[in-house]
Amino acid sequence: MVEIMKEDLLYRQICKRDGVNFSKLIQSSPDTGRIGAKALYQLDPYQVAFLQHPDSDGVVVESPKTQKLIGAGLFSFKQGLFEGEFCDFALLHNLVVHPHFRLQGIATHINQHRLTSVFQRLGEGALVVASIQQGNKESLATACKWCTQFAGEVYSTLSKMRTSPPDPIQNIIIRQITNDDLGEVTEQQNQFYKNYNFYEYGTPKSLLDWLSQTPFDAPFRHYYLASDKQGNLLAGMALIEQYRLVAMQIERMPKIAQWLNNILAVVPPDGIMRQLMIKQIWYAPNQLRAAQYLWEWLRWEWQDRTNSMICFFDPRSPIRKIIRQPFWMPRSTFTFAIRSKYQMCNERLIYM
Numbered sequence: 001m002v003e004i005m006k007e008d009l010l011y012r013q014i015c016k017r018d019g020v021n022f023s024k025l026i027q028s029s030p031d032t033g034r035i036g037a038k039a040l041y042q043l044d045p046y047q048v049a050f051l052q053h054p055d056s057d058g059v060v061v062e063s064p065k066t067q068k069l070i071g072a073g074l075f076s077f078k079q080g081l082f083e084g085e086f087c088d089f090a091l092l093h094n095l096v097v098h099p100h101f102r103l104q105g106i107a108t109h110i111n112q113h114r115l116t117s118v119f120q121r122l123g124e125g126a127l128v129v130a131s132i133q134q135g136n137k138e139s140l141a142t143a144c145k146w147c148t149q150f151a152g153e154v155y156s157t158l159s160k161m162r163t164s165p166p167d168p169i170q171n172i173i174i175r176q177i178t179n180d181d182l183g184e185v186t187e188q189q190n191q192f193y194k195n196y197n198f199y200e201y202g203t204p205k206s207l208l209d210w211l212s213q214t215p216f217d218a219p220f221r222h223y224y225l226a227s228d229k230q231g232n233l234l235a236g237m238a239l240i241e242q243y244r245l246v247a248m249q250i251e252r253m254p255k256i257a258q259w260l261n262n263i264l265a266v267v268p269p270d271g272i273m274r275q276l277m278i279k280q281i282w283y284a285p286n287q288l289r290a291a292q293y294l295w296e297w298l299r300w301e302w303q304d305r306t307n308s309m310i311c312f313f314d315p316r317s318p319i320r321k322i323i324r325q326p327f328w329m330p331r332s333t334f335t336f337a338i339r340s341k342y343q344m345c346n347e348r349l350i351y352m
Contacts, residue, residue: 008065009106011113014058014072019046021069022060028098040247040272043215048245049074049094051215058094059113061106071097073110075118080200082127083345089127089198090118095139107142115146128339129198131352133332143337152197152350156312156332157325158273161303166296169289172234174297177223182207185223185236192282196314197344199351220244223280224298226290234290235283239298243274243306276302278311281319291322312352
């Protein structure tokens with residue numbers, strides 16, 4: 001993108017040298033949604049962002065006088081399902097403006113630059129998506145200027161780690177994935193999510209590459225399977241050691257959530273969530289119990305390394321039956337801002 005000066009602020013493409021200032025900007029700008037949280041990066045945030053979304057780019061807003069960042073927004077290019085068809089789309093994410101500079105149109109300008117870059121690559125009719133936390137009025141207002149609809153709902157839930165192992169289930173074995181499993185796993189997973197919007201189809205190679213990619217000396221992404229003693233795969237889910245990349249500092253919760261946390265202690269006293277991210281959850285027909293056992297087994301197996309597991313899921317999906325989180329447990333809710341040539345059907349489930 002071309003560097004542009006607007007009202008003594010420089011809008012330009014993000015680059016590697018922005019890592020430190022990007023981190024400072026995020027530290028000073030917690031999410032304004034229902035649950036306020038800020039990221040505590042364990043690695044360079046530029047590296048983390050592009051590790052999570054490899055085909056990405058971004059816009060930063062810099063004050064030439066102070067050489068500090070006062071705003072930023074990233075975007076990533078994806079290939080996935082939308083209304084039953086496989087297509088290219090862009091995901092807008094990590095939109096942040098320093099609190100001292102909000103309500104000045106900066107977020108709108110960031111989005112204009114992001115959309116221009118997206119349209120240059122995918123065309124002006126491109127599908128563009130952004131997830132926004134409930135209660136984040138500023139982001140919702142900004143999205144109204146570019147999206148054609150708001151649709152869908154996804155929950156983000158926290159689960160404490162177990163203090164004792166789950167009761168074993170006869171004939172079910174938990175193990176990590178092997179190269180010999182890659183074909184069947186991607187086939188089962190693709191079948192499970194074939195009717196979900198924004199699901200990105202997997203192949204044996206793409207799954208192996210994703211598991212192998214790491215900034216550390218050892219993998220930080222893992223894939224666990226539940227099988228029977230005959231070797232039939234019953235359920236699977238990916239586990240990401242998110243806490244090695246970024247921890248989350250909870251700074252604000254609704255009063256009812258604060259009261260519940262005093263009893264349940266989901267959020268630790270220091271407010272820092274060292275999380276495992278669970279993704280790509282699936283189970284074979286009639287194997288819900290195996291998936292539930294796998295989920296509980298992970299809560300126990302990793303309890304000495306982290307304090308919580310997080311999962312994003314459509315509340316109408318069968319994944320809700322795996323997690324079985326009580327309705328009164330704290331959670332965040334996200335909706336989707338969508339720019340598309342045609343409307344997204346609200347009945348279709350969403351993958352996030």
